[in-house]
Amino acid sequence: MNGKYAMGIDIGSATSKCVLIGKDGNIAANSLIASGTGTAGPSMAVEAAFGKLGVTRENISAIVSTGYGRNSFPGADKTMSELSCHARGAYHLYPEAKTVIDIGGQDAKVLHISNGALSQFLMNDKCAAGTGRFLEVMSHVLQLDISEMSEAGARAEKPLEISSTCTVFAESEVISHLSRSASINDIVAGIHKSVATRTAGLVKRLGVIPEVFMTGGVARNENVRHYLSRELGVDIKTSPLAQYAGALGAALFALELTNNKE
Amino acid sequence: MSEIKSILSQLDCVAKNPRRQLDMIIDGGKNVVGCLPVYCPEELVYAAGMIPFGIWGADGKELSKAKLYFPAFICSVLQSALELGLEGAFDRMKAVMIPVLCDSLKCMGQNFKAGVPQVEFLPVIHPQNRKTEAGQEFLRSQYMKLRKRLGEIGTPISDEKLAEAINIYNNHRRVMREFSETAAKHPELISASERSAVIKSGFFMDKAEHTKLVERLNLLCGAEPVVPWDGKRVIVTGILADSSSLLSIFEKNGIAVVGDDVAAESRQFRTDVPVTKDPIEGLARQFADMEGCSVLFDPEKKRGDMIVKLAKERKADGVIVLLTKFCDPEEFDYPFLKRAFDAAGIPSILIEVDRQMVNYSQAETAVEAFREML
Structure with missing residues (x-):
């Protein structure tokens, strides 16, 4: 030692x-x-x-x-x-953090922090919906690099709706949008919105206590943070070291x- | 000490081998009637000279035939129970009683009737309004119908025989409640898996024999000194808590189950049948007296406060909610349970479980985090 x-x-x-x-x-x-x-x-x-x-x-x-x-x-x-x-x-x-949203590769978690330690938590279902893997699958379908997703979503003029919860069905939904020549940016924004909606559901189940801080790989995606912040009605902080x-x-x-x- | 281990291992063997147990009872000359969740008037079966046998599905059972009858969103307890029936696992039983206490159970009876015609289906119809006189009268009439049919399948049920069966069952309930307290006092003697096996084995044995073994176990454990437990103490709630993988995760993390509000465990023996002149009236009244169960209509929603009280009595560090996937009644209860736990300052976690679960790594992470949090 x-x-x-x-x-x-x-x-x-x-x-x-x-x-x-x-x-x-x-x-x-x-x-x-x-x-x-x-x-x-x-x-x-x-x-x-x-x-x-x-x-x-x-x-x-x-x-x-x-x-x-x-x-x-x-x-x-x-x-x-x-x-x-x-x-x-x-x-x-971020010592002010009371709620932490972590979206990792295969699951999403919401935590509450009290006196600097974990006090409550909730994890997503056994399903890739709304996780990093979901974004990865979608980026492959759209032939985008995962790091380009955030900017593409930010350029959207009219975000589309991706309504399927299941990654597999959402993938077919994205493909059908593509076949109708929808703008890639609008599709990406729709994907981000759907991740945000799903994650927001999880966060609301545990309760939103400001300040909200986001960790995990998906925290780097500013466009997801934007939609999540809109869904939850609070600012979402992160850090370059969030991952x-x-x-x-x-x-x-x-x-x-x-x-x-x- | 060796006798404690020997009884625990005997009951564990029963809990793990229901098929063998069923054959043993039948080969021994007794008739068997299957009893599906959540509540069956087992005393009627017993009074007719037969052995009631619990059917709560099976872990890891591959579902193929049951999928012809049920959509994917029906709980795995019933899916696997139906699969067993379709495979012929209940063929040696004289009949199977199926209550209609949730939407999935309502379909179960019809599916069983169509898919397993070789085994007689006995519907157990409980009233929604349990406490009203009309509800009670309805239930008495249902129990009378069952009494008649079970008396034909087995031996006729006299009031004396029924009163005797009720007495045997009440005695079993008392001993099981004592066991739950004993296990809470001696987590070093009775692990989470052993506790579960002691309770589960009761579904597959003559209650009088099970009572004797558990009573002896209580006595032996009661004579041991109470030693401090350096692990964590939890209450579990849900429909089932018998997954061996999950229970071993509890043990690995030093978690003892010091009490439960589980449908297949304490909810079965929390409430005695009142002793009444007409024993059928007593049986019906017990159904009105039961509280704190997701499938029993309760406008006051007492379940949350009941668990909080139990957690305080047993000095529990937290509550683990084991939510059976696709169980609507349990899902409806969860929000107010969580509110009750939070209001009482009792830490809790929710873990979704089902009988087809093979990967427990997410559950393991949740249990570990919970233990670190407590």
Whole structure:
């Protein structure tokens, strides 16, 4: 436990994120690999973070793993659920956050934070609707890069309606819009609106307590945030590090582990 | 201690092998009548010299034939129960009683009649207005019809035999309530899975025999010293809580079930049958006396407060709501349950379950997060 850094690794279904923090709790290095659980993604994420600081495992005081693949990461001192980690990480990034919306690769979660820790949560159904995977499927259908989706949606003149809840049916709906030569931008905005509506339903079930902070990969999509904010009637904050909230939370728990042992 | 483990393992074996249990009872010379959820007047079956046998579907049962009769949005309890019937699993039973306490059960009876004609279908029709005199009179007349038919299938049911059956059942209910308290006091002796198996085995045994075993178990556990439990204590509520995968997730996370409001568990033995001169009147009154169940009409919605009270009595850290997928009555209850838990400051989580569930990783994450939160 003599290492200089505490490490958190968030192994999701689509990506692996690693965060190293110093004893002051500040982020020293972070990395993201676009492969998730069951792949080389987690070890690549660790190597990338280590590489940035030129450190090895020896320099790490404790490791906490989280995310869908948390139990399969070798060498973790502790595993924690991603809900606790996201709450902790989001609170660190934005201490005013009371409600956290996390849309990851395969699920969506809403959390309430009270006194800096998780107090309530709700997860989506066992279904890809309204998650990162949904957007990924749609971006393939539209032959857009996922990173281009937000801008495309923002350019929409008349957002279309995507009414199907199911990803598979929504895909056919998108294809039928395409075959009617609808504008790609309008379709994308419709897709974002449908993600926002579905997520808003989940958020409202738990209750909206401002300030609302968004984490997870989908938080980077400004157009989804725009529609979600409209659906919920509140501002939605995020951070450039939003996708690292889970890994950051895990790193903060790892630091706590180090401090407790010392 | 070894006797405690031996009784627990005996009951676990019964709970895991209903098919073998059914054959054993029938080969032993007794007739069996199947009883579907949620409430059947089992005392009538027992008084007719037969053994009532619970049918609550089966985990992991592949559904193929049942899909001809039910749309996809019917709960897996009934889908898998019908599948079992269509496969011939109930062929050795003399009859199957099917109540009509929810919309899906209403279709179940007709589907059973059409798909499983080789087994007699006995409808159990409860009144919506349970507490009015008209409702009571209606229920007495329904029970009289069942009494007559069951008396023909088995042996005629005299008032004395029925009173005796009621006595045996009330005794079983008392012992099961004591067991629930015993399990809450001794989570180190009785795990979540063992607790579930003790209760579930009661569906597949002669109640008098089950009572003896559980009474002995209560006595033995009661003699053990109460030791501090460093895990978390929860109350579970829902239709079912018998999934072995889910229960092992509870155990892995140091979670003990210290009480329940589960339809297949405590709701079965919470309310005694009042002892009345006419035993049929007592049976009907019990149905009016039952409270806090999603399929029983209750304009006052007492269920939330009942669970809160139980959670406080058992010093529970939180409540886990196991919502059976596609169970409308439970889904309708959830909003006011959640309000009651929040108002009382009791942490709770909702986990959707069904009998076809194979991937429990999301449930595991929810349980872990809940434990970290408590």
